[in-house]
Amino acid sequence: MTNTVSIPTFANSSAQPTAPLFSRASGLRLVEQIVQALASRIDDRLLRSGTRLPSIRQFADQHGVSRFTVVEAYDRLVASGHLESRRGSGFYVRERAPLINAALSKPEETAGNQIDVVWLARNMFRQLPPQKMPGSGLLPNELLDAELVANALRSISRQAPNALLQYGGPQGFLPLRQQLQLKLAELEISATPEQILTTSGVTQALDLVARHFLQPGDTVFVDDPAWFLMFGSFAMLGARVIGIPRTQDGPDVTKLAELAAQHRPKLFVTNSVLHNPTSGSLSSPKAFQILKIAEQYGFYIVEDDIYCDMHPGSAVQPATRIAALDQLQRVIYLGGFSKTLAANLRVGFIAASTELARALADRKILSSLTCSEVGERVVYKVLSEGHYRKHIERLRGKLERARDRTLRQLDRIGLDTADSAPVGMFVWTDTRRDANRLTELAMAEGWLLAPGSLFSPHQLPSSRMRFNVAALSDPAFWRFFEQALAGA
Amino acid sequence: MTNTVSIPTFANSSAQPTAPLFSRASGLRLVEQIVQALASRIDDRLLRSGTRLPSIRQFADQHGVSRFTVVEAYDRLVASGHLESRRGSGFYVRERAPLINAALSKPEETAGNQIDVVWLARNMFRQLPPQKMPGSGLLPNELLDAELVANALRSISRQAPNALLQYGGPQGFLPLRQQLQLKLAELEISATPEQILTTSGVTQALDLVARHFLQPGDTVFVDDPAWFLMFGSFAMLGARVIGIPRTQDGPDVTKLAELAAQHRPKLFVTNSVLHNPTSGSLSSPKAFQILKIAEQYGFYIVEDDIYCDMHPGSAVQPATRIAALDQLQRVIYLGGFSKTLAANLRVGFIAASTELARALADRKILSSLTCSEVGERVVYKVLSEGHYRKHIERLRGKLERARDRTLRQLDRIGLDTADSAPVGMFVWTDTRRDANRLTELAMAEGWLLAPGSLFSPHQLPSSRMRFNVAALSDPAFWRFFEQALAGA
Incomplete structure (x- = not known):
């Protein structure tokens, strides 16, 4: 048996904050409001597929609106694919999830x-x-903090509606890159905004860097264990992936030197801080040794610091960034806000030498033009107004x-x-x-x-x-x- | 000489609608409101770099706030890099644009x-x-229509704040894909939501398809003339790009057959409707011939239909989609909303056979995980509520x-x-x-x-x-x- 829901009760008892079904004070027509309110509850699965809606008469009585209004609203929701009408039985939320x-x-x-x-x-x-x-x-x-993100989004929609119509800059929203400059400075990494480009999360950052450096047959080093998605990403490029065993305070540097001599990798991708999956972080002496090995064998280090902001400080666990030693000569630093702010904004970034940042920006243009500035402006607002901290x-x-x-x-x-x-x-x-x-x-x-x-x-x-x-x-x-x- | 602006005058006379500087009724502290209002005007270049701000006393008098409030606001804007203080001369909008x-x-x-x-x-x-x-x-x-986008954004921030925190689905927001199914049906292209995946604009769509089909040395056909960014994108993959001369009603099919026999391309990328740059569209007989040539020589057709919605209908100019003949067997159909709604939302899509759509979705995951669902939800709202039409x-x-x-x-x-x-x-x-x-x-x-x-x-x-x-x-x-x- 399917359930019939009483919409107002549902809306009030929902776990997620929901707007009331409609308001007489709104500028929108009543039927528009009802359509929107129901559609968004269905889209967000607050009203699940198969749920039976109140009959037209029930709905009209419960909400004090005319039956014509309800008929029109239901009809439009059928047309938009939200509801289906079952002959003699009423209106149901259409089966969507099975897809x-x-x-x-x-x-x-x-x-x-x-x-x-x-x-x-x-x-x-x-x-x-x-x-x-x-x-x-x-x-x-x-x-x-959903409200933090929602508030920033609202304020952007009010303050800069026109900015969303055209493309953003190819390196990303400049004020955000200026904020990132300040953030990096706190980690003792000095980078001008020209050295920073935004990406659609760290995943795109890694993809851009990998495509820049790797040819089929090239070798790339990763931590062992490491974030699994990378393996697929590098395999897609025809690169050979070799793991460097991870010890408690970072990669096994003896092994790293040995394997570097043997395989001459192009890149070593590593999490210095809060390594995924071990949550270990890099010690200063190891950071120095890794950098020396990279210089000796001529490979670049991709320092993926996506967990950066979860780290409570070096008093609890020492945490060194290789980029702080090297100042983005041989290190390409990646960061982002998917883990700590909102994954769906898709905001990550790369900090690298000016020349490399420019080459990567060209590559970004050719593979996806720009990132959405919506997410970049949200992150910028949250950072610059001190809410992020x-x-x-x-x-x-x-x-x-x-x-x-x-x-x-x-x-x-x-x-x-x-x-x-x-x-x-x-x-x-x-x-x-x-x-x-x-x-x-x-x-x-x-x-x-x-x-x-x-x-x-x-x-x-x-x-x-x-x-x-x-x-x-x-x-x-x-x-x-x-x-x-x-x-x- | 630099100009001193009177902020309220500025705000009122601005071409772009701007919120008032602050409101006593707002829940935010006065100083927060002033900081936010000034920062966003600077970010959006409504206040340009080098502009001199009113002195602390002037500002306090004009707005009826205390000088302490103004001092704190200006100080925070200096800290955030929006203003600079020039000794003895006052506060100026910091030089940002030159970067x-x-x-x-x-x-x-x-x-x-x-x-x-x-x-x-x-x-x-x-x-x-x-x-x-x-x-x-x-x-x-x-x-x-900036307001259209801004309204959708606001409504998403109110109705689905939690949805932004986690990743969206790898193929894209399902309700949007269901809307796209309806949109494609109007073009006589039948595609289930499983056959559709969202992309970061048509650029990422092309990149995903190209990476799926092309190995270094492979040949790809394009229209001649054609959208220039593609050439760089294919060159990046080591593919050979060959142009098919464009005539008034589509590609020169004699030439296409000749060159296909000679070069055995993997893909032919073409704008059937409102070709960029000529604005010509494809006739039905040519669509049929192209498809036959593709079948004969075993290449796929990538039909980039980004200008679709600008076309006023076949009474003015015949416009045939090859995908409507072929039903996504040998045709990969691309579309998007950068041209007609808002480029910065970065919403494009691919429609293809179920198998190919799945393979492209895996590739999308490996190269950028998901797209931002913010843009996808905006497009969905605008489409489903009838505003887009x-x-x-x-x-x-x-x-x-x-x-x-x-x-x-x-x-x-x-x-x-x-x-x-x-x-x-x-x-x-x-x-x-x-x-x-x-x-x-x-x-x-x-x-x-x-x-x-x-x-x-x-x-x-x-x-x-x-x-x-x-x-x-x-x-x-x-x-x-x-x-x-x-x-x-």
Whole structure:
């Protein structure tokens, strides 16, 4: 049986703040308002597909509007594909979600040996509730600040509507790049706005850099373990990916020197601070050694610092940026706001030598023209008005508490947490089981995990698992996981 | 001498609608409001660099606020890099624009033989007023509707703030893809939402398709003339670009068959409707012949339909989409909203076979994860609420009038317009002079033109010039151009 919802009750009890259905004071026609209110609730899945709407008479009575108004509104929602009319039975929210599920259901059903980078990448985007995704790489909404972003967006729509009509600058919104200059200066990295270009997240930044440096057959070094999406991205370019083992305070530099001599890589991509997935950070002596090896063998270092703002300061965990030593000669520094502000704004950036920044900007023009300045203006506003700093402080506090809770739970179920980093959003746990197998068991119960094999440049079997400490608040997960460990 | 502005006068007389400086009723502190109001005016260049601000006392008196408030606001604007304090002289808007100018001034100074794709691409992004850019590929703001976009943005910030925090779906916002399904159906192209993926403009769409099909050394066919940015984009991939001469009703099919037999291309990229730069459109018999040749030689057709919505209907100019014949078997259809709604939203899309759409979505994930859903939601709202259709009707009317005016002016100065297409935003004029030389003369006077050589796949010299009919409203341009023609 399908449910009939009473729209006003629904709107009032919704978890997400929703505007009232309509207002007599608005400039818009009543029917327009009703159409918009219902359409947006359907688009945002507040009204789910299959839900039966009140009858025309019920709706008219409940809201004190004429039946003609309701008829027109429902008709328009049928035309726009939001509702369907079932003969003799009334109006229903049209089935829309199955389209996504159809496109994404296959990977979910794959057996363990098919768990791969694309599998996880696709599943990360499934419409699972965040608390069902302990393997996610993003923070759940509770740690972020939707109002901060929404307010900035509103203020942009009021203050600079014309700016959205034309293209932004090819290197990105200049005031944002000036803010980034200040931000980098705090990390002792000196970069003029000409040395900075915005990108559609760190992913595009990496893609631009990789396309600039790598020819098919070239070698690129990455951390081992490392962020899995890169492997696919480099493979797409025909590059050979080799992993440099990660130790607690950074890459294994002996191994790095050895492999560099042997393979003559073009690039070494590394997270200096809050490495994904271990949450370890780089020590100063290692930073210096890496730079010397890079100079000796002539490769560039791509320092992906996307977790930068989650780091609570060197008193808790030393954290060195190689770019601070090198000042963007041999280091290409990447950053962004997907993790700490809002992933959907797609704002990342590259800081590099002036010459390289210019070459990368040309490449950006040729592959996607510009980024949307909407996101860039939002980030600029939030940074320049000081809101970002306060938000980050709150976020760090919440993250610390979530991390403590997670480590306690892991201890409780008998997993060793002694080698865990003290900070960051990830815990890299040794499950002492086949993590792919655990992932399959979890998927069958509707939990998305991130098994260690994915973070291995060659997808080698692993007993490690990356947990997102902020996505583990559901006690049901721990009950499931304890049982799964016992069974696996 | 620098000017001192009276802020309130300025705010009231501004061409762009601006919010009042502050409101006692606002929840924000007065100083915050003043900081924000001034900062956004500076960011948007409403207050230009070098402008002197009222003294602290003047400002306090004019606005009835305390001097402490003004001191704090000015101080914070100095800290944020918006103002600078000059000893003994007061506060000035800081020099910011020169950074952009420095980055972009070099191409402007290049001699004629260095006019190339990157030159024009960079110059398109210069902060010239639109009426100074008859060579621009975008419509000026008067033909677009900033309020439409701003309203949609506001409504998204109110109704779906949480949606912005996480990633959108890898294929794009589903309700938008459902709207695109309806839009394509009107063109007789049948595509399910699974067959559609959003991209960061048509540029990223082309890049994804090209990276999927092309290996270094492969051949790609383009129209000759064609949109210049493509040449750079394909060259970046190491592909060989060959032009198919464009006749009034589409590509020269005899030549196409001949060259296909000879070069065995992987792709043929073409504008069927309102071809850039000629504004010609494809006839049905030619569409059929192109498809047969593609089948015979096994290449794919990339149908870039970015100008789709400017076309006034087949009664004025026949316009056939190859995808309507082929139903996305051998045709990859591209579209977007940069030209007709707002370039800065960066919303384009690909429609292709289900299998290909899936492969391209994986490639999109690996190269930039997702697009910003902000833009996608704006486009969705504007489409689904019926505003887009009305906007397009107004736009077509304005375009028609601008086109008539332009053709009259060209006639008047003695250029032949007999072979001009009757519709579209571009006129492809034969100047009977070296168009590169005219472009240099124009650049010296501050006008950006688009010479024919840029649209030639091999940048061959040309006497043709692409004019944007909507960017020619300044009589000063026609005075300049008439003189330039006489002199060149």
